[in-house]
Amino acid sequence: MLQWTIGDVKVTRVVEVEFTSTVEGFLLGVKADEMARYQSWMKPFLDAEGDIVISVQTFALEVDGQRVIVDTCIGNGKNFGNLMPAMNDLQTAFLDDLTAAGFPPESVGTVICTHLHMDHVGWNTVLRDGKWAPTFPNARYVMTEVDLGYWSKERTQVVGSSFDDAVQPLIDAKLVDAVASDHQVSESLSLFPTPGHSPGHVSVRIRSKDQQAFITGDMVHSPVQLARPEWSSRADTDPELAQSSRRKFLSVVGGADALVLGTHFPAPTAGRLVKEGDGWRFSV
Template sequence: MSLKLTVGDLTIHRIIEQETTFLPALDLLPALTPDLLAENRPWMREAGAIDAEDVLILCFQSYVVKTPHHTILVDSCIGNDKPRPLRPKWNMKTDDTFMRGLAAAGFSVRDIDFVMCTHLHVDHVGWNTRLENGRWVPTFPNARYVFGKREFDYWAEQHSKTPVPPFGDSVLPVVEAKRAEIVRDDYAIGDHARILPTPGHTPGHVAFTFGRGKDAAVFSGDLMHSPLQTRYPELSAKFDVDQVQAATTRRNFMERFCDTDTLCCTAHFPSPSTGRIRRKGDGFSCEAV
């Protein structure tokens, strides 16, 4: 399986940290019924999106996008040395999988010009920082880190009431190191990278579109976790802050990119994780490329 794609003048590399079972489908997607699951189980199994016990299989990954001008990391995955007691597979991790993946794609941490975060959940900011002499420091020393203002403000307010560990160890140290760009929705990087607001999973969740003059690729973040949500956009995840808004945003996103040449790069679909949105009945599918 190739982890490298080319679309237009972009080169896209997948950096996989984990691809593993996550939660039972009926747990992650509260509106999913046993009958609907049974109806879709065959193709989900064939796609490697669900195991024999009906537990969803998710990929946890970053993307490195090489434009003619910049090298951009989209989301920074889980990270090492971080206390995540609620997620044993992520808790105080010490493996070199992510860094080996980055090196295999031909990059060092110094090569990254921008880190763009779709939102500030634990598995999207982890490698923003690394532990050095007991302190959290930016992993990518030459990068500007792009955080959406609505998203940043939401988590800053939550953190001021009750500590939010990933905000404390993976976001604030970047701000303190003066490497952060806290931006509004009209922010762009050159003529290749733009923000597309996609609220619902979190209040300030965004997708990123890339391409000169058109959307050659879109990075959807946690707009959807499983291919089942393309078939049935109304199925929101239990982690969505506003499940109704998330469902509306997801359908609007599908309609926008349906039957276009835009490559959709998902955060969590099982490998190959990328595809083009096509209409399928009243829903959609992400046809692998």
């Protein structure tokens, strides 16, 4: 289990599943051979065929005296029909793994959803007596006002049934805090707006004792997008806005000594931005 310390904050990675995708299948208008020049440092994030490895995982934080979960993966027993067949009806030991990592569901005080796609909200709920019920009964679920507003109207295309299964039950239980995209969650923890992948998408910023880290969310899916911010994922709602968010992120984080934790990056998952030419390389 990978762990990092940022000042007084401890971050633990809990993995649900991993997928692979071809470069062309994942990045809009990018050919596999364009990846070759990044091979030296992209190697850990590609499989033997050169396909992109996508890890679906949670970052579990001990921060400012509480336990916080950032994104809740896909969940068990969810069904998205033809939209994302590989994610249908999973049965993983994710909750046991989370508990073993020191985060039994009832101990979690805050759940942050970087956005409301199905692979980020799944474990918000579990099936109890035939109904989707809150997995973390004592938590406030933090979501941006913008994403909530957008996806409550656009329930089909990208999010499939996940709004009804993993968001609406929390709204009904009055557990949701609809917040601004720069919301301060607690002293060391804030949201950092990175719209584009979804309209209200946020990354998460950790600051403690002069140390700093960012959890990307789906601002990027692969570290290569930090070197090539113009490369959008096919899942980005607004590729141009996503690109400008990546550039803005690089302008803030590129010069700073900050750890970058990739929400979909397989192990080693975290690294720092190192200047290379007029761009950046992800150094682990």
